[in-house]
Amino acid sequence: MKQIGAGAVAAGGFITLLKTIPTIISSFKDSLGSLKEKGATGEVPRTEKDLSFKYVIIGSIVLILLMALLPQLPGESILNKLLVGLLVVIFGAFFVTVSSRIVGLIGSSNNPISGMTIATIMGTCLIFIAVGWTGKIYEPMALVVGGMICIAAANAGATSQDLKTGYIVGATPRNQQIALFVGAIVSSLVIGWTVHYLDTPTKAMMDQGITHAIGSPTYAAPQATLMATLIKGILGGDLDWQFVLVGVFIAITLELCGVKSLSFAVGAYLPLSTTLPIFIGGAIRGLVDWKQKRSGVQLSAEEEELGKGNLFATGLVAGGAVAGVIVAILSVNDGISATLAKVSAHEGLERALGAGGYQLLGVLFFAAMGYMLYRIGRQKQVSIDKL
Template identity: 30%
Template sequence: MSSPAQIPQLTFRAVLLAVILAVVLSAANAYLGLFAGLTIATAIPAAVVSMGVLRLLGGGTILENNIVQTGASAGSSIAAGVIFTIPALLILGYWQDFKYSWVLAIAGLGGLLGVLFSVPLRRSMIVEDPLPFPEGKAAAEVLKAGENPGPGLKILGLSAGIGGLVKLAAESGLRMIPDNAAGAGFFGKYLGYMGTGLSPALLGVGYIVGLNIGIVVVSGSILAYNIAIPLYHAFFLAGDPEVAAQVAGKTAAEAAAIIRAERIRYLGVGAMLIGGIWTLFSLRKSLLSGIRSGIAAARKGAGANLAETERDLPMKWMLVALVLFILPLLALYQAIVGSWGVSVPMTIIMIVAGFLFVSVSAYLAGLVGSSNNPVSGITIATILFASVVLMLLLGSDSKIGAVAAIMIGAVVCCAAAVGGDNLQDLKAGYLVGATPWKQQLMLGIGAFSCALIMAPVLNLLHQAYGIGDPTREGSLQAPQATLMASVAQGMFGGKLPWDMIAAGAVIGAIVIAIDSALKARGSHFRVPVLAAAIGIYLPLELMVPIFLGGLLAYFVERRHGVVGADESLRDRVHRPGVLFSAGLITGEALMGIAIAIPIVVSERADVLALPERFHFGQAVGLAVLAIVGWLIYRTGVRAPHAPRA
């Protein structure tokens, strides 16, 4: 049997394909995250594409395919780190657009620090005291079963085409079908509203996250739209002259949008804030264990005579790289605050928080997977801690304090997102016999490649659609970045509806209590507070199709007889449906970016619109969504039948 040293791994074609996929998938995830508040893991779709492309080029080894999925998975981690934080600088009014060099420095150097900080964790978390790393195991299984990638590629290609065509036909493109189907009305003093988005990508997101999360997020939106907004309109609007003046004379749908934007969405901010703090507190033992593992592993260093499958990046070169990466960030912080007495502590906070939270992120990714990793909670904790220190250095009324806290949080968020993802990839590599240092190098290349295109993509999306503007039709909501901006702004005397944030924190505490009771009973159904908070914060139209996608996943499980079965068995059943869903998401996201180009160039939102006689109503849009849902279901039930649990 060939050793890993003899099997091609870090080949030119594998690196090139990984970089291309990383860039494409990071752009798609940036759009999806700003639009729906969620990103998707990209390792498995990338592995399937890699197996197909390398087969066309004469055949690829399992280790080459592993390198491709390792680099490509940086697309989701860098996109998440960027969109969770950097748009906050726009929302705070510090930037009018995204500065290329600054975004590159924050995302690129933050991502590379995430790689460096995670290297010493591999031995302790994967080899000596192995954690499950569920997504790493799933990726390894796909790589091992890669003899016939053709069907998977067909599924991805077909669904990406469908997702792209529906997006082209929608409101921002040809305007043949609307983006949403909704209805609203006044019922005496009360205001009623119900609607759904018509996005195939959101159905795909729902299929991937499953019914449990789908129920939780749509319940949060129903709480906001069908309880909070009607109650506020009936009993509190008269005492709020600022919002009452905006609502006067508006239709029911317009009034609901204004009340949500100005007041009710802050319930979600409060719930996310208490949820992030609670998540870190409830996992405090796991966090401490992850930190201890990281420190212990860093002290051990690397042995002199290690097998190829045990060789990490050399520690001495990592320390040199760490210094080289930190210096530009120190200069960046100095440019913001103009004081070495402040920029040096900012850099120290970033280094310490970066290493600690990369350890935390890696540990949690090992337990619950990268998709469930509470990176936003980690970032909130970083911003709160940084704000307290900066308040002591700059004063509580500092105009630059909130921006400085966001800058620290952005680097830590990128590092933590990459760190958790890195360990998933290293787990997959460990299971297929890859060389760790080659994977670590590939992830660094992939992360920096994604950072190179983040600012242009964000600027394009901002000019075409708007980012974080709840009053603009079709604006990308950027929920996590808005939360980060609210937290930082609130710490430095910003004007926020603290009564609504406090009420949201109470709602979050109630959700936590319900979830704790379900956990104590051993229930399979859980109510994660951050998912509920996202549901409260985001528009109902986004959450309804996510719920419907989760319902489709449940029906597929029922058809295969695996409801309540082992997770690995359900994952195998869902793999074709997950690939179809990933294709829908990628196709729609890439078409959204493509449509933005003529909109920006022409400075006309309707530049692609067909004549009005070709504009169809909500019924056609609902029919299209139903057809896409049926295709997802048929793809899932036609999968090879799984053995019954």
């Protein structure tokens, strides 16, 4: 099933990118046109002052050199690492443009970052095969390219939103870009430490021979497993293409039926424990919309975004992310885990209710949260004029 899901996700990503080819072409034309216009005109209004394009060129060269010289990055030689750095800059130039353009025109929810990452990984692996680089030693190198493009595309989408907001309120793009640059550096240090800390196995894991927490049953990371499956399969030559092609044709069939194949493919690949809550949330949203239509309520796009249900759901997403990080950090530390186990009511509730009753209690709490979301979604929307 994973091979089928991997093929469907890969095909869905490529189809999504194919749909954005006109956007890619127009974006590059607009970018080149804006550079010519800025070079031809003298005084530039404050609200249109950007950082010079030379910083992009210098930054790209510095990035390639850093990737070639840093010993922490995988690679047999400097030449290997130079090619990896060059691929990062080339793929980044395309996918950063696509990401920022799509987010600016449509929104973050339509940004196909997964598709871009998968396309980058597969393209990198095929280039490696073309130059004769096959085997396990090159797998981490392909992952470095895919990981950096994933981060770049995500940052590009966020930057596009920030600059669009700044344009509306009259900000200076140059100052925003400097602030975003500082924020990216600081956040990368914090995120790097967090990921390294979460990857530390507990004593129980080490007793089982687990050396990395991320990828273990505790932190399964199914999308990361998908990337690893594609890289190992292509570079190792042992990818089961018959199942991958089944997934590819499923994605093509869905597109012909008018269904977004990438969303369906990701849902087919991810475990049910991940996708079922998303489905239930979507069903609640659909029920609220259906009730509003029956009541004759017609809302604009702005009013829907500012609806109490949307705002509450946004809080749930943010709260779930923060709570997940907190629980993960607490669970990594053996001392904290032992202290929390002493005050935990888990064993007492399980003895009192039984294993089935204990699980039923969790289902009841989840159902209560879903009902709360439905009730809040049905409440009167926030008026834009009052904001």
